[in-house]
Each structure stands twice: as structure tokens, then as C-alpha cells.
Amino acid sequence: MSLLGIILTFTLVDNIVLSRLLGICPCVSAPSDMRGTAAAAAATSLLMSLSALAGWALQTFLLEPLGLGFLRTPVFVLCVACIAGFLDLLARRAAPRLLRAARVPLAGVVFNCAALGVVLIAARGGFSALESLAVGFAAGAGFFVVLSLLTAIRERLDVESVPEWLQGLPLHLISAGLLAFAFLAFDRAFLSRLLRGW
Amino acid sequence: MTRRPVFRDGVLRDNPVAVMLVGLCPAAAVTSRVIDAAWMSVGLFFVLLLTRLCQAILHALRAPDLSEPPAPGAPPQTSVFPLRPRWLGSLLLSSCFTAAFELILLAFAPSESASLGIYVPLLAVNCLVLERFQRSGPEDEPESPVRVIARSLREAAGLGAGFAICLVAISLVRELLGSGTITLFAAGSFGGTIEVGGLSSVPVRALTYGGGGLLCLGYLAGFARLLGRRKRRSGATEAGRS
Numbered sequence: 514m515s516l517l518g519i520i521l522t523f524t525l526v527d528n529i530v531l532s533r534l535l536g537i538c539p540c541v542s543a544p545s546d547m548r549g550t551a552a553a554a555a556a557t558s559l560l561m562s563l564s565a566l567a568g569w570a571l572q573t574f575l576l577e578p579l580g581l582g583f584l585r586t587p588v589f590v591l592c593v594a595c596i597a598g599f600l601d602l603l604a605r606r607a608a609p610r611l612l613r614a615a616r617v618p619l620a621g622v623v624f625n626c627a628a629l630g631v632v633l634i635a636a637r638g639g640f641s642a643l644e645s646l647a648v649g650f651a652a653g654a655g656f657f658v659v660l661s662l663l664t665a666i667r668e669r670l671d672v673e674s675v676p677e678w679l680q681g682l683p684l685h686l687i688s689a690g691l692l693a694f695a696f697l698a699f700d701r702a703f704l705s706r707l708l709r710g711w
Numbered sequence: 712m713t714r715r716p717v718f719r720d721g722v723l724r725d726n727p728v729a730v731m732l733v734g735l736c737p738a739a740a741v742t743s744r745v746i747d748a749a750w751m752s753v754g755l756f757f758v759l760l761l762t763r764l765c766q767a768i769l770h771a772l773r774a775p776d777l778s779e780p781p782a783p784g785a786p787p788q789t790s791v792f793p794l795r796p797r798w799l800g801s802l803l804l805s806s807c808f809t810a811a812f813e814l815i816l817l818a819f820a821p822s823e824s825a826s827l828g829i830y831v832p833l834l835a836v837n838c839l840v841l842e843r844f845q846r847s848g849p850e851d852e853p854e855s856p857v858r859v860i861a862r863s864l865r866e867a868a869g870l871g872a873g874f875a876i877c878l879v880a881i882s883l884v885r886e887l888l889g890s891g892t893i894t895l896f897a898a899g900s901f902g903g904t905i906e907v908g909g910l911s912s913v914p915v916r917a918l919t920y921g922g923g924g925l926l927c928l929g930y931l932a933g934f935a936r937l938l939g940r941r942k943r944r945s946g947a948t949e950a951g952r953s
Binding site for chain 1: 732735739740810929930
């Protein structure tokens with residue numbers, strides 16, 4: 514699969530949130546302003562890209578040569594945690610505004626299963642280094658798209674009349690479900706038709 | 712001292728999926744078949760119970776915890792690395808137990824291991840395991856080590872049972888309406904699949920997709936809130952009468 518194909522697949526067709534159902538919690542309970550959403554999504558996307566690349570390196574140079582495949586989960590978890598920690602450290606020094614806008618400590622993103630999910634998907638898919646980076650980037654872009662759409666939907670829902678028992682998270686989950694059905698339109702046939710013109 | 716019914720709280724009042732809304736990813740992703748939901752529940756129960764047991768033992772042994780605030784008068788500790796040792800410790804414990812469960816599943820149910828895919832390793836970062844891990848123990852009043860361990864185990868068992876009940880309930884609705892079948896464990900001449908006549912001829916296929924899982928989860932959370940409010944209201948009315 515070409516790099517463009519990987520990016521379109523993991524952004525639209527095989528979206529990390531709506532197709533794989535990972536990272537639902539941050540999507541339905543993210544900050545309700547667009548600026549905060551963009552900051553949170555950018556931080557998560559960066560973490561996913563770097564983690565996917567690091568996961569490929571660990572898989573290729575450590576786990577497979579030494580026959581330590583059974584330790585994949587602890588190694589990947591600690592890898593994602595360390596990258597999240599160092600990104601948080603860098604963001605505190607270099608871009609404190611981004612961290613404040615996201616309203617979530619970047620180190621806490623490790624508890625979002627989307628980051629680990631991307632590393633596992635890239636490792637199990639047998640991608641190369643560049644392809645793993647593309648998978649991480651595309652998954653992050655897909656996360657950003659869904660987070661932005663759900664934030665926009667939430668802003669509209671805040672001013673609508675909704676039954677009391679559905680207000681808040683239940684309605685956000687239902688909205689995410691309907692959005693997932695809408696994303697079914699982006700199937701592989703659509704993608705192949707789109708790429709035929711390139 | 713009144714003893715809180717921690718097991719019952721985990722199943723009902725603090726139900727992780729319907730009330731606390733944590734660990735939603737597996738609840739939406741692996742509930743298209745009852746057997747997948749059952750195995751995922753077993754996995755979470757295994758990881759949660761063992762992680763909490765280790766945490767309780769470490770707490771009972773009074774292992775040094777750098778994340779606790781410094782004593783009054785002591786110079787403040789400034790941590791350079793943002794992840795606290797307790798977080799890293801809990802991550803390491805839960806990921807090791809998850810890896811152990813992966814191997815057990817691969818040995819005894821390889822087809823289920825393939826069916827659950829990446830969702831089994833993701834138990835290591837399940838919000839339920841890590842969230843409760845941070846909350847337990849230290850802030851409570853002093854207890855004997857045995858009592859701390861017993862309370863942690865009861866709480867973990869309650870949360871695991873609450874998670875399992877919700878997962879199986881969601882998967883029953885999704886599989887029954889979405890495919891008209893119920894997939895269980897195969898045994899002897901029983902193939903493992905029960906076909907429900909009437910429903911299997913006109914299935915609501917949308918429920919077997921990811922979006923269907925999110926819809927079921929949203930309505931389950933809404934109904935749980937509705938029931939909780941009615942119960943509180945009836946309790947307040949009875950208290951007013953007495």
C-alpha cells in the first residue's frame with residue numbers, strides 16, 4: 514500500500530476512534546471549545562506518530578531478534594509512557610500555552626488506549642519505519658477529525674432541548690455512534706476509486 | 712466504623728461501564744458476540760484482581776511512594792519527569808499481568824485470542840484498572856494489612872463483576888438483534904451458537920458495527936442514570952415520610 518493509501522485508510526476508512534473504537538473516552542469528554550480540542554488532538558497525534566515509530570524500532574531491533582515477542586505489551590506500554598512523559602516535559606518548557614489549552618496533562622494521554630492501540634496496529638501490520646510513522650500520523654489525523662466533529666456537534670447540542678436522562682455523556686456516545694455510521698461511507702471501494710485518479 | 716459494601720458498590724452504585732463510564736473502548740468494541748464479551752470480562756477480572764492484590768500488598772508493606780506529598784517541614788521534592796513512580800508502577804504491573812493473560816488465552820483459546828486481537832493487550836491501559844489503582848488505600852483511615860488486602864480484593868471483584876454484567880448485557884442485545892444468534896462456549900456436540908428463529912431472518916445488521924456498540928452504550932448509560940435518579944427520588948420521598 515502506498516503512503517497516501519495508508520494515510521487515507523487510517524484517517525477515514527479505518528478511523529482509530531469510529532472504526533477501531535479506541536480513544537472514545539477523550540473524544541466524548543474532551544474540552545468543549547475548538548481551541549482546546551485542537552491542542553489536545555495535536556498533542557495526541559504527535560504522541561501517536563512518535564510511539565508508532567518507536568514501537569517499530571523496538572519490535573525490529575529488540576523483541577524479534579531476541580525472541581521476546583511475549584514481552585511486547587509491557588515494552589510497548591512503557592515506551593508510550595516514556596514518550597508521553599518526555600513530550601509533557603518538552604511542552605511545559607517550549608509550549609506551555611498548548612498544554613494549558615489542552616487542559617489535560619500530556620503524560621495522562623498514555624491512559625488513552627488509542628496511543629497504545631496505534632503502536633500495536635503498526636507492529637502487527639508488519640509496516641516499515643516510514644509506513645509506521647505514516648500510520649501514527651494518519652491515526653492522529655483521524656483522531657483530530659473525529660474530535661473536531663464531535664466538539665462541533667456538542668456545541669450544537671448544548672443549546673438544544675434534550676431529555677434530562679440523556680444529557681451529557683450518554684448523548685455524546687449516541688452522537689459518536691451516529692457519526693460512526695456516517696463514516697461507513699468511506700469504504701475501501703471509495704478509497705480505491707479516489708486513488709485511481711492519482 | 713461502618714463497613715461499606717464495596718463489592719455491591721462495584722456492581723451497582725459505582726458500576727464502571729453504566730455509571731462511571733470508564734473502560735468504554737472494550738465495552739463498545741468487543742461486544743458484537745457474547746463469547747468475546749465473556750472472554751474480555753475474564754481478562755479484565757484477571758488483570759484487575761492481580762493488579763489490586765499487588766498494590767494492596769505493597770501498600771501493606773508500606774513500600775516507599777514518591778508520589779505522596781512531602782512531610783510538613785521537609786524540603787519540597789521537585790520531580791523532573793512528569794510521570795509519577797506510582798503511575799509507572801501500576802502500568803508495569805497491569806501490563807505484565809495482561810501479557811500473562813495473553814499467553815493463557817493463546818494457549819487455551821487461540822481462536823478467541825485472534826478474534827479479540829489488539830483489545831486484549833489494551834487491558835493494560837484500561838482506565839478502570841489504572842483509575843482505581845490510584846485511588847485505593849492511602850487516603851483511607853489506618854487498617855490492618857490483611858483488611859487492606861481483603862478490601863482491595865472485594866472491591867476489584869465487585870468492579871470486575873459490574874464490568875462483566877454490563878459487557879454481557881450489551882453483547883446479548885447486539886448479537887441477538889444484530890445477527891439473531893447467541894454465541895457461547897462450544898462443548899461436546901454443542902457447536903456454541905444458538906440461532907433464534909424470527910430474529911435471525913430479519914437482523915438489524917447496524918448493531919453489529921462499531922456505531923451500534925456506541926449507541927447501545929449511550930442508551931445503557933442513559934437508562935442507568937434514569938434508574939439512579941428514580942431510586943434517589945423514591946429514597947428521598949420515604950425519608951420525608953418517616
